[in-house]
Amino acid sequence: ERQPCMPMHPDRPLVIKTGVQFTNKHFDFQKPEHLLYVILKKESHFMPFLDFLRSRKFNILGTNTKVMNMEESNNGSLSAEFKHLTLREQRCGNGGRTNSDASLIVTEELHLITFETEVYHQGLKIDLETHSLPVVVISNICQMPNAWASILWYNMLTNHQKNVNFFTKPPVGTWDQVAEVLSWQFSSTTKRGLTIEQLTTLAEKLLGPCVNYSGCQITWAKFCKENMAGKGFSFWVWLDNIIDLVKKYILALWNEGYIMGFISKERERAILSPKPPGTFLLRFSESSKEGGITFTWVEKDISGKTQMQSVEPYTKQQLNSMSFADIIMGYKIMDATNILVSPLVYLYPDIPKDEAFGKYCRPEAAPEPEMGGDSSSKSLPCFLRLLSEILTCLRRCPSVFMDLMDSELLGNGFPG
C-alpha cells in the first residue's frame, strides 16, 4: 500500500485540506481508558465517519473500516491507524448550508471527526466512540495560515474537547500566552525559538509601546482578523509568512542565531550607532505581507556622521534564485565615487562577515560562460586600478587633466 508522501502538513496536524490525505495518527484522540481492556481483547471494527458538522458537510473517502488486532495496539494505545483518508465537501443541492453561525469564516469553523467502534465480546456488542480534537477543514493551502491560527488560539485558551462554537465568541489571551505560542511556532519547526528582545518587538506590534507587556490582553481579532494599522494584512498572516520564509530559505542562518529579525527601527539605531561602520544586522520586512528580509548597516558619510542604511527587503521570489548568504557576501553598493564596495563587514555585534556566512555560500560555482571570458581583472587593489584608469585617460588626452585643475571639483577637494 502506498505511503503518502507527507500525510498532511506535518507541523499543523489539526488542519485538513480537502482532497489531501491524512491519518488519524495526527490527532489527539480521547482515550476512554476504562474500555481499553475490551478493545485489546478482541478484534473490532474501527469505523470513522464525520460527526459534528457546521455550515459545511464533509464525507470521508478512503478505507473507513478496519479490523484491529493485538499487534497494532502496541503499548496499550487504543488507536488504530487509518491512512489515505481524505475529506470531500458534500454538496447536496444548496440545502447543505444550514449554518447557525453564518458570521464565522471557514477557518473558524471547527469540526470533530468521530471514530466508532463495535466490539463483540462474548456475544455482547458494545459501541464505543472517540473523537478528534476540533479540526479546521480548508480547501486551498492559502487558507492554512488562518486555519492554523484557529487551532493555536483554541488550544491556547481552552481544554474543552469539543467546543465547536469556540469562535462565535473567542476569548482573549494574555501576552504571556501568546508569546509562548509564537516562540513555539519557531522552536517547533527550527532549532531556535524567539528571544525576549524579539518577543518584545512583536508585543509592541500587537499592543503598542508599553513598559511591561505581561498580563496585557490580546483579542482574537487583533491576533488574526484585523489588519495591522496602515497595513493590508493581519499580524498573524505577516508573522506566518516570515516563519515560512525562515523555514524555506534561511533556516541555517536562523538556527545559527544570525538573524535578529524582529527589532524596531528605534532599537536598531540604538544598538548599531555605537558600532564601527560596516556593522550590520538582519531584519524582517515590516511592510511586506509575503515575508521579506533585509539588512541594515552602519555607515559614516564624508562629514563623519554615522548613518543607518538598509536595502529593499528580499522576497521569496528573489531568494529562489540566490541564497541569502550569497546575497550578503556579494552585496555591493556604489560609493560617492562610483566604486563598488561592500558595506557589510561585521555581523552585529562583531562577527566578521566571512566567518558567519562564508560556509553557507556556494563555493564560487564555476560559471559556464558561453563564450569568452571576463574582461575585468580583479586582482589589483581598487586604488591601483583607479590610478591605472586615470593614467590611461591622461595618455589618451592629457589636456583633460589641465582643464580639470581649474574646475570647481578640484577646487573643492584639493588639500592646501
Add this chain to the structure above:
Amino acid sequence: ERQPCMPMHPDRPLVIKTGVQFTNKHFDFQKPEHLLYVILKKESHFMPFLDFLRSRKFNILGTNTKVMNMEESNNGSLSAEFKHLTLREQRCGNGGRTNSDASLIVTEELHLITFETEVYHQGLKIDLETHSLPVVVISNICQMPNAWASILWYNMLTNHQKNVNFFTKPPVGTWDQVAEVLSWQFSSTTKRGLTIEQLTTLAEKLLGPCVNYSGCQITWAKFCKENMAGKGFSFWVWLDNIIDLVKKYILALWNEGYIMGFISKERERAILSPKPPGTFLLRFSESSKEGGITFTWVEKDISGKTQMQSVEPYTKQQLNSMSFADIIMGYKIMDATNILVSPLVYLYPDIPKDEAFGKYCRPEAAPEPEMGGDSSSKSLPCFLRLLSEILTCLRRCPSVFMDLMDSELLGNGFPG
C-alpha cells in the same frame, strides 16, 4: 455547470494528462458523411469510451452519454461536445500490461478514443462510430514535451487515421518537413515563426555542417530520443524548453523580432565583428536543458582588438524575479578600472538599446526603502567621479601617490 479553466493544454490538443479535463472538441474526428442526415434528424445517444488500448488501459470519467439535438449540431457538424472528461489508468491487478510493444515508452504509445452513437430512426437502431486521431496519454506534465513530439512526428509523416503502431518503426522525415513543423511551433503560439537563418542554425544542430539541408533525412531518434552530442538531453527537449521560455518570459521581445536566438558562435562572430563596440544580440543558451537566454556584445580591449563577450545565460528561475528587458537595460560590468558601465548599446544591427527595450521596462518601480536613502550620487560623469575619488585618497594619504610613481604600474603606463 462549471467550465474548465483551460480544457487541456490548448496548443497541444492530442495529448491528454490523466486527471485533467479534456473535451472531444479538441480532436479531429472522422465524420462519416453519409450518416449525417440520420444523425441530425433524430435525437441520439453519444457515448464515448476508450477503444484501442495498448500497454496501458484507461477509463473515461465524466458524463459519457449525451442526447444530441438540432441546436448543438450547428453548421452540419456531427460532433457533440463532452466537457469535463478525464482519463484514469485502469489498474486491474498487475494483469493489465499485456503489452505487445514493450519497447515503446509511454509517450510513444498511441491511443484512440472511440465515440459510439446509437441512432433510432423509424424504429430502426443504427450503430455509428467515430474515433479521434491517435492521442498520447501522460500522467505528469513533465512528459508533455515528448508526448507532443510524438504527435508532431505522427502528423508530419502519415495521413493514417489509426496507425497506433506508428512508433514501433517510426519513419524518417526530411529537413524540409521538420523545418516547417519547427517554425510552426513558434508561429502558432507567438506572432513570429523562424527565419531561414534561425532554421539553418537548427539544421546544423541536427545534421552537422552542410551546404544545403533540403532533402536531408532526420530520424525520430535524432529528433527526440537520442541526446545531442555532449549534452544530456535531446534536440526536441532543448528546443521545447526554449519555446516555453519564449512564451512565458520574453514573448513581447520575441514578437518584435529582437531575439535572434538561434545563431552559431561562428556566425555570431562574423556578423558582430564589423559592428561598433556596444553592439549586441540575444541568443538562446545551447548548454542549458531548461532553456536559457544570453546576450553577446562587441567590445574593444585596450589594445584596440575587437572581442566578443557574453554573459552566463539567464534561466527561468532568474527571469521569474526580473524581466529580461530590465536585465538588458540595467546590465553593467566592471571595466578594467573597476567602474560600472553598460556594455550594451545597440541591438544588432543598430537599434539603440533604449528604443528597443525601454518600453518593456517597468517604469523605475518606486522602491520602498525600509530606511534611509541611497548614498551614491549618480549625476557626475564617470571620469569626474574617478578623479574625485583619487583626490579624496590623496587628501587622506598624499604619500601614496609618490610611492606609486616608482611602481611598475606607473612605469608601464605613463606616457613619455
Add this chain to the structure above:
DNA sequence: ACAGTTTCCCGTAAATGC
C-alpha cells in the same frame, strides 16, 4: 539498484457562488 512512470500536493490563477 535504477530508471521510467505515477502519485502527491503546494501554490497560482481562475471560476464559482453567496
Add this chain to the structure above:
DNA sequence: TGCATTTACGGGAAACTG
C-alpha cells in the same frame, strides 16, 4: 456586484514498480 471560497492544474519532488 464583490468577496469568500472552491476548483483547476502546472510543476517539483517523492513514491512506486518492473
